[in-house]
Amino acid sequence: MKTADCPSVLLIYTGGTIGMIENPETGALESFNFDQLLKHVPELKRFNCHISTYQFNPPIDSSDMEPELWAKIVKIISSHYNDYDGFVILHGTDTMAYTACALSFMLENLSKPVILTGSQLPIGMLRTDGKENLITAIEIAAARRPDGTPMVPEVCIFFENELMRGNRTTKINAENFNAFRSFNYPPLAKVGIHIRYEEHLIRRPDPSRPMKPHYLFDTNVVVLTLFPGIRESIVSSVLHVPGIKAVVLKTFGSGNAPQKEWLIRQLKEANERGIVIVNITQCQRGVVEMQRYGTGLQLLQTGVISGYDSTPECAVTKLMFLLGHGLNQQEIRRLMDSNLAGEITKE
CATH class of the missing domain: 3.40.50.40 (Rossmann fold)
Known part of the structure; x- marks a missing residue:
């Protein structure tokens, strides 16, 4: 859990390509247990950050994502809201933009980062984009301003070196690593050697109001x-x-x-x-x-x-x-x- 000097992040794995490894016998892609996360991404041990995990069981293919599962994600975030400084959601790319949009409305007056990310190649593959996306998403979720408040208290998508407002983002590419684009709003941050935040573009919550979760949807x-x-x-x-x-x-x-x-x-x-x-x-x-x-x-x-x-x-x-x-x-x-x-x- 969070401490004054060591931020904490809850990693929520819903499913998707990022959480797949190749079965050496069949060659098929299978979900791995995120309890073994450090084995596959040992770089996480170098974080000055406490990372906990929550895994959907069974993992959900993003094509099967629907409002009931959005409500489940919101319930997880709401019930752990005071325990963590930020949240990272690992999600399949096909419907990630829908989930990010939905969460931006369901988490009213959000004051902590909720960063969605995933990958085009499984995290167990040699050339995967999953490791970089995951590591950077966690770093952004844990980032704080000099006054101690979260750097990006929004629902965002991080993919291929850009942090984008979730409800402005759409999937544009099924082949390349730059799978997402925010056409009508600039990126909130660009990632290279440094993470350069565009603070004037980032929304700030009303400090007088608490975060209010919502769960209701009508799909007509x-x-x-x-x-x-x-x-x-x-x-x-x-x-x-x-x-x-x-x-x-x-x-x-x-x-x-x-x-x-x-x-x-x-x-x-x-x-x-x-x-x-x-x-x-x-x-x-x-x-x-x-x-x-x-x-x-x-x-x-x-x-x-x-x-x-x-x-x-x-x-x-x-x-x-x-x-x-x-x-x-x-x-x-x-x-x-x-x-x-x-x-x-x-x-």
């Missing part, structure tokens, strides 16, 4: 991607999915859609039925500006709201989070228009 959300030639029957079927409460509408450019009478009618009717429709761009970089062109303005007039520069992962998890708390359409629209955890840029 769908993503609808527009494309040239999309048919009314497809849009209608999506907007009439039984129980659907919110739609993430992925549009062109700065938030534009085809000028089709049927599309405007379908969206307007969905809004009138109480469905929240959030407009985000299909572009990786940039922001929705529905008032910029007539093709975007028509969406605004139907009741579609701007997602600004949200990533798809952020828009989906934020809607699920707000819906889970039983808020009405008007309140959800107001909060989707609000910057809750540094997830959007509003001028």
Whole structure:
């Protein structure tokens, strides 16, 4: 546990490539027991930091990650919140950005680092990127400012020499080590010989308020991607999915859609039925500006709201989070228009 001179970090292994080793007999990748962590990463013995571990049993492939498991992670962090200075979550890369977004909303007024990381190659392989990612993530989670407060009291993703705000990050690469990118917000730190923090970019909690964990989600959300030639029957079927409460509408450019009478009618009717429709761009970089062109303005007039520069992962998890708390359409629209955890840029 933590002491005045030696910070402590809780390492939470959920699953993923980073925790795999190759079976010498079959060649298959298998999860190893993180009780043997020091055997595989002996460099951790050199840390002036106390490291404890918690392992999901069985480990979860990140493709199977879901809100119930996000709640489990939050419960682990909340129950150990006063015992550790920071938390590192080892997670598969495929859904890491979704988990980081969800945790940024679930851990309200977070005042300690929660750093997600993983790897493209298993930690037991010779050229693995897992060791460097793990070691640096722990160092960041334990880092403190001169006044003793945590250096990065946010939910972040650390990968390939960059520390990124979790709810601004998306996976862009399944082949190279630079698997993640934060297109619309600069990295909070860059890692080379030194770790260079951009303190003016880092969010600071309200010291008068405690951290408040949340656990509720409603998954009645769908993503609808527009494309040239999309048919009314497809849009209608999506907007009439039984129980659907919110739609993430992925549009062109700065938030534009085809000028089709049927599309405007379908969206307007969905809004009138109480469905929240959030407009985000299909572009990786940039922001929705529905008032910029007539093709975007028509969406605004139907009741579609701007997602600004949200990533798809952020828009989906934020809607699920707000819906889970039983808020009405008007309140959800107001909060989707609000910057809750540094997830959007509003001028």
